[in-house]
Amino acid sequence: MKLLQEKWNELADIKDELATRDWFMGTSGNLSIKVNDSPTQFLVSASGKDKRKRTSKDFLVVDNKGSSVEVSDLRPSAETLLHCAVYNNSTAGCSLHVHTVANNVISELYGRSGKIDFKGLELIKAFNLWQEDDVLSIPIIHNFGEIPKLAEEFQSHVKSDKGAVLIRNHGITVWGVNGFEAKKLLEACEFLFQYQLTLDQLNVK
Numbered sequence: 001m002k003l004l005q006e007k008w009n010e011l012a013d014i015k016d017e018l019a020t021r022d023w024f025m026g027t028s029g030n031l032s033i034k035v036n037d038s039p040t041q042f043l044v045s046a047s048g049k050d051k052r053k054r055t056s057k058d059f060l061v062v063d064n065k066g067s068s069v070e071v072s073d074l075r076p077s078a079e080t081l082l083h084c085a086v087y088n089n090s091t092a093g094c095s096l097h098v099h100t101v102a103n104n105v106i107s108e109l110y111g112r113s114g115k116i117d118f119k120g121l122e123l124i125k126a127f128n129l130w131q132e133d134d135v136l137s138i139p140i141i142h143n144f145g146e147i148p149k150l151a152e153e154f155q156s157h158v159k160s161d162k163g164a165v166l167i168r169n170h171g172i173t174v175w176g177v178n179g180f181e182a183k184k185l186l187e188a189c190e191f192l193f194q195y196q197l198t199l200d201q202l203n204v205k
Protein backbone atom coordinates (compact mmCIF):
# COMPACT_ATOMS: atom_id res chain seq x y z
CA MET A 1 0.00 0.00 0.00
CA LYS A 2 1.27 3.48 -0.81
CA LEU A 3 2.35 5.70 2.09
CA LEU A 4 -0.40 8.25 1.44
CA GLN A 5 -3.09 5.55 1.61
CA GLU A 6 -1.52 4.11 4.77
CA LYS A 7 -1.52 7.53 6.44
CA TRP A 8 -5.07 8.20 5.25
CA ASN A 9 -6.24 4.92 6.82
CA GLU A 10 -4.35 5.66 10.04
CA LEU A 11 -5.97 9.07 10.37
CA ALA A 12 -9.42 7.72 9.41
CA ASP A 13 -9.10 5.02 12.10
CA ILE A 14 -8.19 7.64 14.72
CA LYS A 15 -11.12 9.78 13.59
CA ASP A 16 -13.47 6.80 13.98
CA GLU A 17 -12.17 6.09 17.48
CA LEU A 18 -12.54 9.68 18.63
CA ALA A 19 -16.00 9.80 17.07
CA THR A 20 -16.97 6.73 19.10
CA ARG A 21 -16.14 8.80 22.17
CA ASP A 22 -18.43 11.56 20.83
CA TRP A 23 -15.58 14.04 20.66
CA PHE A 24 -16.74 15.66 17.36
CA MET A 25 -20.01 17.24 18.44
CA GLY A 26 -21.65 19.51 15.87
CA THR A 27 -18.92 18.91 13.24
CA SER A 28 -16.31 20.36 15.62
CA GLY A 29 -12.74 19.11 15.72
CA ASN A 30 -10.07 18.47 13.13
CA LEU A 31 -7.16 16.10 12.59
CA SER A 32 -3.96 15.89 10.59
CA ILE A 33 -1.10 13.52 9.89
CA LYS A 34 2.19 14.27 8.17
CA VAL A 35 2.78 12.49 4.87
CA ASN A 36 6.02 14.13 3.72
CA ASP A 37 9.07 16.00 5.00
CA SER A 38 10.83 18.57 2.79
CA PRO A 39 8.58 19.80 1.55
CA THR A 40 6.25 19.42 4.51
CA GLN A 41 2.89 18.02 3.46
CA PHE A 42 0.12 16.64 5.60
CA LEU A 43 -3.37 15.22 5.36
CA VAL A 44 -5.90 17.41 7.15
CA SER A 45 -9.62 16.94 7.66
CA ALA A 46 -11.91 18.79 5.26
CA SER A 47 -13.85 21.64 6.85
CA GLY A 48 -17.36 21.30 8.19
CA LYS A 49 -17.73 17.55 7.78
CA ASP A 50 -19.67 15.26 10.07
CA LYS A 51 -16.59 13.58 11.49
CA ARG A 52 -18.58 10.54 12.62
CA LYS A 53 -19.00 9.55 8.97
CA ARG A 54 -16.21 7.84 7.01
CA THR A 55 -16.04 8.97 3.38
CA SER A 56 -13.51 9.28 0.55
CA LYS A 57 -13.66 13.07 0.95
CA ASP A 58 -12.69 13.31 4.61
CA PHE A 59 -9.10 14.53 4.11
CA LEU A 60 -6.96 16.44 1.66
CA VAL A 61 -3.23 17.03 1.36
CA VAL A 62 -1.96 20.53 2.15
CA ASP A 63 1.45 22.19 2.29
CA ASN A 64 3.16 23.90 5.21
CA LYS A 65 1.09 27.04 4.63
CA GLY A 66 -2.17 25.10 4.68
CA SER A 67 -2.87 25.32 0.94
CA SER A 68 -4.17 22.30 -0.93
CA VAL A 69 -1.43 20.70 -3.03
CA GLU A 70 -3.88 19.63 -5.70
CA VAL A 71 -7.02 21.03 -7.29
CA SER A 72 -9.84 20.01 -4.99
CA ASP A 73 -13.43 20.90 -4.24
CA LEU A 74 -12.64 20.33 -0.56
CA ARG A 75 -11.78 23.13 1.85
CA PRO A 76 -9.11 22.36 4.43
CA SER A 77 -10.16 22.70 8.08
CA ALA A 78 -10.72 26.31 9.14
CA GLU A 79 -8.05 25.66 11.79
CA THR A 80 -5.42 24.23 9.43
CA LEU A 81 -2.97 26.97 10.43
CA LEU A 82 -2.70 25.42 13.89
CA HIS A 83 -1.69 22.13 12.31
CA CYS A 84 0.84 24.05 10.17
CA ALA A 85 2.23 25.53 13.39
CA VAL A 86 2.83 22.01 14.73
CA TYR A 87 4.65 20.72 11.64
CA ASN A 88 6.59 23.95 11.01
CA ASN A 89 7.95 24.06 14.56
CA SER A 90 8.48 20.44 15.57
CA THR A 91 9.14 16.97 14.23
CA ALA A 92 5.66 15.80 15.29
CA GLY A 93 3.77 13.52 12.92
CA CYS A 94 0.16 13.94 14.00
CA SER A 95 -2.05 16.65 15.50
CA LEU A 96 -5.55 16.25 16.93
CA HIS A 97 -8.11 18.87 17.95
CA VAL A 98 -11.37 18.12 19.79
CA HIS A 99 -14.04 20.06 21.63
CA THR A 100 -15.38 18.35 24.75
CA VAL A 101 -17.48 19.67 27.61
CA ALA A 102 -14.68 18.74 30.02
CA ASN A 103 -11.92 20.58 28.14
CA ASN A 104 -14.14 23.65 27.68
CA VAL A 105 -15.13 23.84 31.37
CA ILE A 106 -11.53 23.34 32.51
CA SER A 107 -10.34 26.04 30.11
CA GLU A 108 -12.86 28.47 31.59
CA LEU A 109 -12.23 27.56 35.24
CA TYR A 110 -8.44 27.87 34.88
CA GLY A 111 -8.27 30.31 31.95
CA ARG A 112 -7.30 33.30 34.07
CA SER A 113 -4.14 31.51 35.24
CA GLY A 114 -3.17 30.90 31.60
CA LYS A 115 -2.48 27.23 32.40
CA ILE A 116 -3.52 24.21 34.36
CA ASP A 117 -0.95 22.10 36.22
CA PHE A 118 -1.18 18.40 37.04
CA LYS A 119 1.14 16.80 39.58
CA GLY A 120 1.17 13.43 41.31
CA LEU A 121 -1.19 11.84 38.80
CA GLU A 122 -0.18 8.64 37.05
CA LEU A 123 -1.52 9.73 33.67
CA ILE A 124 1.04 12.53 33.27
CA LYS A 125 3.46 9.73 32.42
CA ALA A 126 1.81 9.73 28.98
CA PHE A 127 3.82 12.96 28.45
CA ASN A 128 7.03 11.20 29.47
CA LEU A 129 6.97 12.76 32.95
CA TRP A 130 8.16 9.94 35.18
CA GLN A 131 9.49 11.66 38.31
CA GLU A 132 7.32 11.99 41.41
CA ASP A 133 7.69 15.78 41.42
CA ASP A 134 7.13 16.26 37.69
CA VAL A 135 4.41 18.70 36.68
CA LEU A 136 2.39 18.62 33.47
CA SER A 137 1.54 22.22 32.65
CA ILE A 138 -1.01 22.73 29.88
CA PRO A 139 -1.20 26.31 28.55
CA ILE A 140 -4.62 27.93 28.11
CA ILE A 141 -4.76 30.55 25.35
CA HIS A 142 -7.40 33.07 24.32
CA ASN A 143 -9.79 31.95 21.60
CA PHE A 144 -8.85 34.66 19.07
CA GLY A 145 -11.50 34.99 16.36
CA GLU A 146 -8.87 35.48 13.69
CA ILE A 147 -7.28 32.12 12.97
CA PRO A 148 -3.84 33.56 11.97
CA LYS A 149 -3.72 35.33 15.36
CA LEU A 150 -4.87 32.17 17.15
CA ALA A 151 -2.25 30.14 15.29
CA GLU A 152 0.47 32.65 16.19
CA GLU A 153 -0.39 32.45 19.88
CA PHE A 154 -0.67 28.67 19.69
CA GLN A 155 2.69 28.40 17.91
CA SER A 156 4.52 29.97 20.84
CA HIS A 157 3.71 26.80 22.81
CA VAL A 158 4.95 24.32 20.20
CA LYS A 159 8.38 23.57 21.61
CA SER A 160 8.84 19.84 21.10
CA ASP A 161 7.42 16.86 19.23
CA LYS A 162 4.70 16.39 21.83
CA GLY A 163 2.41 18.79 23.62
CA ALA A 164 -1.06 20.06 24.38
CA VAL A 165 -2.68 23.50 24.35
CA LEU A 166 -6.15 24.40 25.58
CA ILE A 167 -8.01 27.13 23.71
CA ARG A 168 -10.37 28.84 26.12
CA ASN A 169 -14.01 27.85 25.68
CA HIS A 170 -13.09 26.18 22.43
CA GLY A 171 -11.15 22.93 22.74
CA ILE A 172 -7.76 21.25 22.92
CA THR A 173 -5.06 20.60 20.35
CA VAL A 174 -2.46 17.91 21.01
CA TRP A 175 0.41 16.69 18.87
CA GLY A 176 2.78 13.73 19.01
CA VAL A 177 5.39 11.90 16.98
CA ASN A 178 2.73 9.74 15.33
CA GLY A 179 -0.98 8.96 15.44
CA PHE A 180 -0.67 6.48 18.31
CA GLU A 181 1.21 8.98 20.47
CA ALA A 182 -1.09 11.91 19.67
CA LYS A 183 -4.18 9.86 20.55
CA LYS A 184 -2.54 8.67 23.76
CA LEU A 185 -1.84 12.26 24.79
CA LEU A 186 -5.37 13.35 23.94
CA GLU A 187 -6.90 10.54 25.99
CA ALA A 188 -4.58 11.33 28.90
CA CYS A 189 -5.57 15.02 28.81
CA GLU A 190 -9.28 14.25 28.75
CA PHE A 191 -8.85 11.83 31.68
CA LEU A 192 -7.02 14.53 33.65
CA PHE A 193 -9.69 17.14 32.86
CA GLN A 194 -12.49 14.85 33.97
CA TYR A 195 -10.55 13.97 37.12
CA GLN A 196 -10.03 17.66 37.95
CA LEU A 197 -13.66 18.53 37.30
CA THR A 198 -14.85 15.71 39.55
CA LEU A 199 -12.41 16.71 42.27
CA ASP A 200 -13.41 20.38 42.07
CA GLN A 201 -17.08 19.44 42.32
CA LEU A 202 -16.49 17.26 45.37
CA ASN A 203 -14.47 20.04 46.99
CA VAL A 204 -17.27 22.60 46.61
CA LYS A 205 -18.37 23.54 50.12
Ligand SMILES: CSC[C@@H](O)[C@@H](O)C(=O)COP(=O)(O)O
Residues within 6 Å of the ligand: 026, 027, 028, 029, 030, 045, 046, 047, 048, 049, 076, 077, 078, 079, 097
Ligand atom coordinates in the same frame (compact mmCIF):
# COMPACT_ATOMS: atom_id res chain seq x y z
C1 LIG B 1 -18.76 23.91 14.13
S1 LIG B 1 -17.99 24.54 15.51
C2 LIG B 1 -16.29 24.17 15.37
C3 LIG B 1 -15.45 24.98 14.38
O1 LIG B 1 -15.72 26.34 14.49
C4 LIG B 1 -14.00 24.71 14.63
O2 LIG B 1 -13.60 25.15 15.89
C5 LIG B 1 -13.67 23.26 14.50
O3 LIG B 1 -13.08 22.64 15.37
C6 LIG B 1 -14.02 22.54 13.25
O4 LIG B 1 -13.80 23.31 12.11
P1 LIG B 1 -13.42 22.59 10.74
O5 LIG B 1 -13.33 23.70 9.74
O6 LIG B 1 -14.53 21.60 10.43
O7 LIG B 1 -12.12 21.88 10.98
Ligand SMILES: [Zn+2]
Residues within 6 Å of the ligand: 028, 029, 030, 079, 097, 099, 170, 171
Ligand atom coordinates in the same frame (compact mmCIF):
# COMPACT_ATOMS: atom_id res chain seq x y z
ZN1 LIG C 1 -12.14 23.91 16.93
